[in-house]
Amino acid sequence: QTQNKSGTSSGSSSSDKVTIMVGGAAKVIYMPAKLTEQLGYFKDQGLNVELVDTPAGVTAETALLANQAQGVVGFYDHTIDMQAKGKCLQSVVQFANVPGEVEMVSKAQAGTIKSPADFKGRKLGVTSAGSSTDFLTQYLAGNAGVGTADYTTVKAGADSTFIAAMNSGGIDAGMTTDPTVARLTKTGDGKILLDMRTEEGTKKALGGLYPASSLYMACDYVAAHKDVVQKLANAFVKTLGFITSNDAAAIAAKMPADYAGTDKELYIKSITDSKGMFNATGVMDPDGAKNALAVLGKFSPAVKPKKDTIDISKTYTTDFAKAAKN
Amino acid sequence: MLRDSRRTGRSAVAVRRRHKTLVYALRLLLLVLILGGWELSVSLWLDPFFYSKPSLIWDKLVIWFTDGTAQGSIWAQIGVTLQEAALGFILGSLVGVVLGILLGRARLLAEVVSPYIQALNAVPRIVLAALFVIWFGLGMESKIATAFVLVFFPVFFNAFQGAREVDRNLVNNARILGAGRAQVLWSIVVPSSTSWILASLHTAFGFALIGAIVGEYTGATRGLGLLISTAQGSFDAAGIYAGMLITTVLALLAEVVLGLAERRLLRWRPPAQASFVAAI
């Protein structure tokens, strides 16, 4: 909790730089990344971490695979997808065992879309085709008996474009995260249909957990740099502890002012709403991991043919989070 | 040029035909070299995960054209993107040419608005694409708008400069002969600027396609941009390159059409001054 900018850092300048990609640093679900930096926990561990922000999760992962970065703060399910493609990535700190996503319905359609069963014939927004939001949407619809051919997937992005699409009728419903959710609920332009920011909400929607926000790294790297990974885990788990033990306003105060945009209250509200998803220990829930595989195995064209051969245990490790000591 | 005019009549035609054959042969050779080099280096050293390779791309194209894509028939995707690009191209170049020429001849106006146009030109198009989604929605309009802004500026600046470069003698002579402002504009300034405008149009259709694709990237239900973005999202390098390839072919086809138009418009030129597109 104490901010020690210069205090305990122990000759960290000599250590190698660790580049971590963040798939949208301003998104609340990836908040731990920037927060750790802001709190100085990387420095405390003697790490020289560079956070690279990119709005597209794909780019983050590509950079990792191309050895341009060592870690990614992104969705856990990418590690499964990558194993299907022959690349070994693993989650080392699991920030949350729920997606943190919310299926929103536009004001106009709030009366007619009451459950995924009503998706038939609708325009459903996702951040991007082939993204986790796409698979989750397909899963939700599929569970309710609506096939992919029965609705239209719209790439609506996140943020303002999503909101504009919802307002203008470009999408009837769509999946997004905070602060977009907070904004939509505040203005009343959208209503929450399914809230996957909490465990019970996720279980209700997906029939199980769905670990998402995480720090994942290449398996080789993890094996070769156990010390660095451990330090990273230490820092992140400490941050997760900070998140669970502080209120939203205190967290928001630690984040850069720009992340709050022009509406600080809205930002605090989004943290309040989403904060519950974070997992104080950073340890993966094994059932959640299996459930993620189940979801992808059903809808991801890459994972589907290989779902039986995928070794889920290679997609994450709990060693570091468990060993993390503050 | 020397070669061309050495003989006239039949033999000139023969020379030209031989030249054309040579050009096509060299182009083909270059293509084979590029594709072969790519295929080989990926097979030997590079990771096809990132770089894909021609044979994989070919497979992907075959699938797209026979089985269709995730978003439906490939022709539908091409059609949508082409339509957006074409509209953006037409609007952008039209407005660019008209404004460019008018401002090129209206000095005070040009001086007053030039910093604003320069400023607008520096606005990042991806940011604009997001704004356009907000303003125009997720339909075709926002993509046309993105294509428009990409096309407009190069065309505008070239038309502007072309209008400025007009030979004073020609204008003076026309005025003496009784041409009014509009007639000078139409009979002198526009034809003089033609090669300027055409030069900018060579890049413009490519830009229009890019604009449409950027727009689709930002938010869309169909189109080549979405196809590429889906391929990116699923780490399908072959899909990315296949999408780009289709874009590229579209641009080249547009160039051929533009080339025909250009040859007609610049028929009066001495033969040496053919332009880039005429070379295709």
Next chain:
Amino acid sequence: MLRDSRRTGRSAVAVRRRHKTLVYALRLLLLVLILGGWELSVSLWLDPFFYSKPSLIWDKLVIWFTDGTAQGSIWAQIGVTLQEAALGFILGSLVGVVLGILLGRARLLAEVVSPYIQALNAVPRIVLAALFVIWFGLGMESKIATAFVLVFFPVFFNAFQGAREVDRNLVNNARILGAGRAQVLWSIVVPSSTSWILASLHTAFGFALIGAIVGEYTGATRGLGLLISTAQGSFDAAGIYAGMLITTVLALLAEVVLGLAERRLLRWRPPAQASFVAAI
């Protein structure tokens, strides 16, 4: 033009000064109109969530310049982006000019490679930006590369056409007077193409900035692009516009520099043929 040469000496200077004052006054008026209209319409009808307004943008700028940004001092962000853009601009225009002029004078080569260059020009830059991350990493190089490709093509096509448009008489005369190929290129083709090249450079710095920003969008630790993308991610319309405003101001400053260079290079012209930038 008529106005300019009517008087010489003192009174001409006075006329020019009066003209300049008028231009600046009109520009200011236009600025006030735009900002006032924006402020008013957002205050009255539009949603500041999407459209922001000048006063909010001003506040944001004040914060950035006094308290700094999420990524540190605003000057550091500007510096990074400017450096990327400048390098991309310099490299892109250099390579564009050199290749454009060489190809413009080497007919066979131009004919062979032209479809390839046209094809490359149609490759969407955002896709390229992602590829550049793979090739060049997350550092400045990938941003410079994006800026490069945005700058290269317009400059190349204009330089190419400029080299083609060179008056044959001038070339013939120079050859007769003993100029070799290189000398013709340097003494005739390059100066003749200057106005073509300059016209393309007017758009180029704006493009370089856009390229740098697109690159930063794709993944960065610092820079104006990141600033804008952060603002987008946190619904900070004022931040988006403020970022664009800074970009715009940078582009205008670059234009002023280019304008000075241009005035020097084209000193030999009759006064009427000043170009767009000279108007700033």
Next chain:
Amino acid sequence: MSYLVDIDHATKRFLTSAGTAHTAVQDITLQVTAGEFVAVVGPTGCGKSTTLSLVSGLEPPSEGSVSVNGQPVRGIPAGVGYMFQADAMLPWRTVLANVASGPLWQGKPKEQADALARDWVARVGLAGFEDYYMHQLSGGMRKRVALAQTLVNEPSILLMDEPFSALDVQTRALMQNELLDLWSGTSAAVIFVTHDLEEAITLADRVVVMTASPARIKDTFEVHLERPRNVEEIRMTPEFIAIYREVWSSLSDEVAIARKTGASRVA
């Protein structure tokens, strides 16, 4: 008495690249009445073309005034035809289209303009070249296109800047006759710049000799040769030879001065 062209103490200065003023024409006063043919001769570079551009309205005088038809010149006065010293044809139009431009711009219907143009193209000896572009013509042919282009408009004030200098002697004589024919029936005023004294005297009612740069009017010689004149015959008459001598000696002095001041001139 009212003049068709009235140049009144006109001075024209140009800004040089060094920023100083170059006086091309100084304090010129010249009046031309309707139906009068004035030839202007002077050393090369003295300011003859500049004088014509003042009358045409293309350049405003720095001092003094120029009136055409009793009206001070602002913009291009109606009825002025000006054949430039330099090429000014539209390269993207054929010979015919170039000649037809004037009538078309002045609102004549297309067929009529084409018919007029076709007639004039033939009159300047270019029948058969109607569909050629400018870069396909020889220097003299281009000059003749310019001539046709100017004359087809039937200007009431005709400014001609060395129109025949690129023609062979015989074609030149033919063109001169053509010009005289055309002009004699009309009340057009002609100001004709030439370096050929024979040409000047053969054609003109009055020959104006200009001084070396800056151009002032040095002498004016009336030519009282009878009209209609046959260009080829008139040259051997004694009156002609007498005037020729006078003009020649007047001009010679100026050229000598021009060479001297030119050589010692500081720009």
Next chain:
Amino acid sequence: MSYLVDIDHATKRFLTSAGTAHTAVQDITLQVTAGEFVAVVGPTGCGKSTTLSLVSGLEPPSEGSVSVNGQPVRGIPAGVGYMFQADAMLPWRTVLANVASGPLWQGKPKEQADALARDWVARVGLAGFEDYYMHQLSGGMRKRVALAQTLVNEPSILLMDEPFSALDVQTRALMQNELLDLWSGTSAAVIFVTHDLEEAITLADRVVVMTASPARIKDTFEVHLERPRNVEEIRMTPEFIAIYREVWSSLSDEVAIARKTGASRVA
């Protein structure tokens, strides 16, 4: 005997816009030896400039051959100087820089080139205009810059296309004398196109008359006037007048033909 310039049955055709061939020069044979001054006259548009362009190597013949210095012409032969009929100065260079271009391109050091240029600018009467740009010069001044630019290179084969047509009589005489002075000391061959028969006879050893289009060689007249010639005095001598008559009548016929065929010509 070896000729400096040897045009051997050369024919030149151009592709017209209609796609047909236009014969500009047909079956021309003309030899010029070192130190010889040949003037070429002919009706306007017949093919004189085209002939020069064949010798300069700028245009290859469609048939026949052209040799310079015993070598068949490919590209531009060494030692050729060509003063074009049309303007070809570099507009972005000053008068001095334009004239200095040749020496510089030929590898002379800057100061030497500038000194040479300065000398030649003065010799053509443009001292004081060294820093002017082309658009600031009169037509005649531009011609003189072109003259200086060509002569400063001291070509051994000098092609001149109506070099003096835009000059006043006196300046022209001065330039002619200058040219003769320069040439007399050297063994340069000169091919000089002009429309001025007096000029042709005054300057040349031989006057070649070309036919109407397509150009063939019609007549060749030797001029046996003594050298050095004084341009202004020679004109009144009986020999001069005799040759003038001959050339004139030879040319007159061609011009008449040119007019007739021109009028009935189908492009």
